[in-house]
Amino acid sequence: MTLRNLKPWLFLSPALLVYLTVIFVPAVYTSYLSLFRWNGVTPDKQFVGLRNFIDLFMVDNVFVKALKNNLLWMVGSLVFIMGFGLLLAMLLNRKMKGRTAFRGIFYFPYVLSGIVVASGWAWMYNPTQGFINKLLETIGLESWTHAWLAEPKTALYAVFVAALWQGVGQPMVLFLAGLQTIPQEPYEAAIIDGAKRRQTFRYITLPLLRETFLIVVATTMIGSMKVYDIIYGMTGGGPAESTQVLASWMYYQTFRFANIGTGSAISLTLVLITLVVIIPYVYYTTKKSHV
């Protein structure tokens, strides 16, 4: 092998080594552990084959609930977090006074820790002393007040609103970056041709944002499968396990109940679902993209 052939590997090796050690090997090991019953400490692991997976899907009602919640969260994130992110980006891409300040304001929650956001919003949702119910009472909508986090029907959505507040800044920044790469000429040509604003959005902005969408959709999907801290902080998975998601249930199984095999099986399921959802999307989109 010539030096020319070795060179790329030489440059790649530091990052590749770190990646293999910190990510790849533990991931493979996690897959291996999912086939065992083990408490994480004892030297003996009991091989159980696919039993952990079968139990998750056939016996564990919380896992099924968590899985549904993750999928719901993913749809919500794609519609609302990405949607509002795009809307804000479009608004803040215009020439207007205070544009930079607004960009900072909307991006600011994203840099906060999930637990900080969770604590703040949990207080806002407090059924008796919280800001939201107090506000509703003040404006005469007392009948709308709820124990938002305490009712299984509203708890997940209430947490999602907090996540939306926190997360909308990230797609906004990505879309803003994408919008700023679009030249003015196509818009000018379209206006001359009599195109309406809606049409320029549909036929110019959206197609030219294809690469940005690829990134935003992929990160939003992965982010929604990983969601954990805000759930843990606001509801701890309750009430009645109604807000459990795969990551929180994996954490509970692994570190609360010391069921490393079950936790690893949830982790692997999480990855597989993410891949099943994302690979077709990436394949389809990149085939049409310019990257």
Next chain:
Amino acid sequence: MKKWMCALVSVLLAALLLSACGSSSNNSNGGTNTGKQSSQPAAGEKVKLSIWVLNANWDWVEKAVEDYRAVDPNLEVEVTHYETDPIKEALKVAASSRTLPDMWFTWGGSLGSFYPENGLTLDLTQVAQDHKWSEIYNKAALDMATYDGKVAGIPIHLNVLGMWYPKSVFEQAKLAPPKTFAEFEASLETLKQSGVVPLAFGSKGGWHTMRLTEQLLEHFAGPELHDKLSNLEASWNDPAVVKTFEKLSEYTDKGYFPKGYSSLDPAEADNLIYQKQAGMVSEGTWFDGTISSEGFDNTEFDVFKFPTDQKPERATVFSEMFQLNAELQGAKKDAAIKFGEYLTSAEVMNKYPGRSPAVLNANMPPEMPHLKTLLDHANDGGFLITDQALPQEVVQKLFEAQDKVAFKEWTPQQAAEEMEKAAAAYKAKSK
């Protein structure tokens, strides 16, 4: 083709990141070497100890560490504080990644048993004998720090729980502490009518409301069956369990709990008691200190024993201890034991009151006017608090059952059946 392969590889890499989060440990040999304690200091050298403790009301530890410098100037102690649920999880994470501190606070029962059962704690049986711990610590506390005949921790607190109430709220409602279960239920209705929340429980995390559930279970099942249920020796699909869940459902329907109690933080629920907006709550021997630290006068509150109508009428009890890392050796081990004995000593307990000591000759501090009453509650006997008596998976199912019964997602009968299923699954797994 190239484009989508590149993108696919990127996504795969990102997904692997997710997967890596699930692995807890790369140590499969079951050995106990962490490398952390690899260099053990010789006698007379500087010794550094790490200790994990709780957050609320545990600021005295730093002061005690300072005091201890006079005893052992060579000892340097790094204290880390955790909230209630996070310390349970942090210890499990540390256990599986072999990064446990030198000493840690833990509760007894199933919360503390994981570490000695897996060889992670120092066997203190010989030390206990040599240092005559049986003459120093309360027997019950020492028993609860003993697993399989081996002493696995230095007991620090022996806690007894009771029903705390603001005196003014009871006076206003013209109520006396109930002596029977019927009186207890009548007082709930009276409190409701007088405009306060009768039961200040917050179910976030599950354990706060569990304290009421276990008293109801003691009432309906009686001591013998309750103990069998806790030891998974009797079926949870039992009429007594069904009646217990029926009561929880009934109390929820009658509005005896705070609004949104199923997601209310226990601290927020206690806040209703401090502010005299609620009638009663099940708290323990530490509560005098908690009330004071929240800026309220603990003499404005009183406590009664939950009337289970059973003979003996038992109170909920549990112990707390310091466990020591099995890796400790030589001078570091000696220093840790000595320091643990100091932290749990009557000297420290008397100097920093506000807790219920496991040590025998500590004073009854005037700052804790209800300590003696609560300790007397356990004279007729006690039962171990449920989240330490049951395996943690079964505990989690109980928390789920409490909530689901309240929301009518499960009938009380279904809740009992689900509890039995969880208990059976745990037993099958443990075989």
